[in-house]
Amino acid sequence: MSFMLQNGVAPPPRTSYEEIYILGIGDEAKIFSRGDMVEVEFTHDFPFSNRNRCLAGEMDPDEDKILEMLATATISRIDPRRPSFLFHSAGKDSNSIALALAEAGWQKHVTLITHKSKGQADESEISAKFAKKLGFKHRILQEVDQLQPLHHQSIDHYFANAPFPCTDNVTLAYPLYAVQIPELQEANLIDGGGNDSYMATPPTERELKTNELAKLTSRLPVLRNYIKSESMLNSLLKTPAEWWGMTGFSLADANRIYPGNVPVYSYWQNESKIRKDWDVYDFKTDVLTTRTAAEVHIRKVRNFSDTIGSKLILPFCDEKIADYFAKLPEPYLFDRKTLKNKLILRKIINEKMGLDSDKVGKKGFSYDSRSVVLQNWEVIIREIYDCSLWSRAGVERVITRLKHTVEASSRYSPLAAELIYRIYLISKHSSKNKYC
Numbered sequence: 001m002s003f004m005l006q007n008g009v010a011p012p013p014r015t016s017y018e019e020i021y022i023l024g025i026g027d028e029a030k031i032f033s034r035g036d037m038v039e040v041e042f043t044h045d046f047p048f049s050n051r052n053r054c055l056a057g058e059m060d061p062d063e064d065k066i067l068e069m070l071a072t073a074t075i076s077r078i079d080p081r082r083p084s085f086l087f088h089s090a091g092k093d094s095n096s097i098a099l100a101l102a103e104a105g106w107q108k109h110v111t112l113i114t115h116k117s118k119g120q121a122d123e124s125e126i127s128a129k130f131a132k133k134l135g136f137k138h139r140i141l142q143e144v145d146q147l148q149p150l151h152h153q154s155i156d157h158y159f160a161n162a163p164f165p166c167t168d169n170v171t172l173a174y175p176l177y178a179v180q181i182p183e184l185q186e187a188n189l190i191d192g193g194g195n196d197s198y199m200a201t202p203p204t205e206r207e208l209k210t211n212e213l214a215k216l217t218s219r220l221p222v223l224r225n226y227i228k229s230e231s232m233l234n235s236l237l238k239t240p241a242e243w244w245g246m247t248g249f250s251l252a253d254a255n256r257i258y259p260g261n262v263p264v265y266s267y268w269q270n271e272s273k274i275r276k277d278w279d280v281y282d283f284k285t286d287v288l289t290t291r292t293a294a295e296v297h298i299r300k301v302r303n304f305s306d307t308i309g310s311k312l313i314l315p316f317c318d319e320k321i322a323d324y325f326a327k328l329p330e331p332y333l334f335d336r337k338t339l340k341n342k343l344i345l346r347k348i349i350n351e352k353m354g355l356d357s358d359k360v361g362k363k364g365f366s367y368d369s370r371s372v373v374l375q376n377w378e379v380i381i382r383e384i385y386d387c388s389l390w391s392r393a394g395v396e397r398v399i400t401r402l403k404h405t406v407e408a409s410s411r412y413s414p415l416a417a418e419l420i421y422r423i424y425l426i427s428k429h430s431s432k433n434k435y436c
Contacts, residue, residue: 051279092342098134159428199333199342402419
């Protein structure tokens with residue numbers, strides 16, 4: 001729980017449950033007996049290092065084979081007795097799957113669904129355009145701010161049945177999807193997640209700078225005991241490993257909120273030290289994809305699938321596809337100068353669909369959690385204060401301060417709202433989940 005509060009994720013093999021573990025990418029468990037005791041020893045070895053790739057000229061990508069593998073990885077897992085839906089966006093992953101299914105003639109068997117975000121982040125119109133071009137049916141999922149009784153019922157069902165807590169900002173949107181499209185229940189759900197581990201995840205220009213700075217600023221862990229969560233200093237005190245997708249409460253606030261809280265600094269400092277001489281691409285890809293992406297970004301759709309009895313299909317997690325891309329030479333996947341990634345997928349969907357990823361830009365899947373927090377304040381705050389995990393006095397003190405920041409509409413308002421939303425997600429899971 002200390003990891004969940006301070007980083008937003010319990011790094012595998014750890015989970016929020018005692019003596020329940022998850023083996024993620026690169027994890028290994030050795031089980032042995034010592035006397036009358038059974039013990040487990042965990043190790044981690046990232047299997048997709050760029051140094052293991054073929055050299056330029058040793059292997060060229062076969063675009064038709066890539067689409068064929070994606071189609072096979074998807075269709076072979078589809079239960080024909082269930083309706084099928086593909087979570088679709090303007091991005092490279094879901095469009096590659098949509099294109100593969102279209103070329104396999106599966107347009108009549110799969111419906112594309114897209115979340116309609118607010119503002120310029122919205123991808124629904126682009127998605128609808130290309131769904132029509134490829135011959136797929138398309139449906140839009142609306143963002144809900146003001147929660148109604150039917151929404152609360154679906155949310156309660158979600159938190160009662162989700163196997164693990166998840167702090168992804170989009171978490172709450174998923175149970176609301178089941179209200180909008182009831183056919184999602186017990187359906188085949190296809191998602192494009194899971195390929196960043198073997199395609200590599202380039203750092204941004206900002207991350208390259210901040211990660212170097214973190215090597216110096218992270219040597220002052222004592223300051224973590226005094227910094228507010230919404231302070232810029234909270235970010236500056238991160239270890240290099242924590243820069244890869246992790247955000248959360250400061251140690252000072254986590255101590256106030258959670259009586260059993262412990263510092264996570266030594267764990268992440270050790271993870272950073274292990275990788276201090278690594279290529280920064282391997283460093284980011286290993287930590288981000290095996291921890292944050294696996295147990296935050298993909299966990300949200302895994303949880304959703306479990307709660308509605310659907311069959312989750314992750315084509316990019318197919319072993320043959322992972323092996324193929326893990327061998328592709330670096331120039332086909334990312335560019336160290338432009339910091340662009342998934343170059344071969346960009347090429348395929350541009351040539352075959354006319355979708356230029358460079359022009360579309362990085363939109364991402366956004367969700368206005370700030371609006372949800374403010375418009376449903378009484379419900380959310382009651383859930384947080386009633387949770388037995390927290391110190392009532394401590395959590396009230398932190399939440400009151402964060403709400404003032406949210407209402408001040410400062411540069412830190414979105415972060416403050418996100419932190420309130422996060423502790424709500426954890427509180428709801430702890431209080432309502434049947435496994436807790």
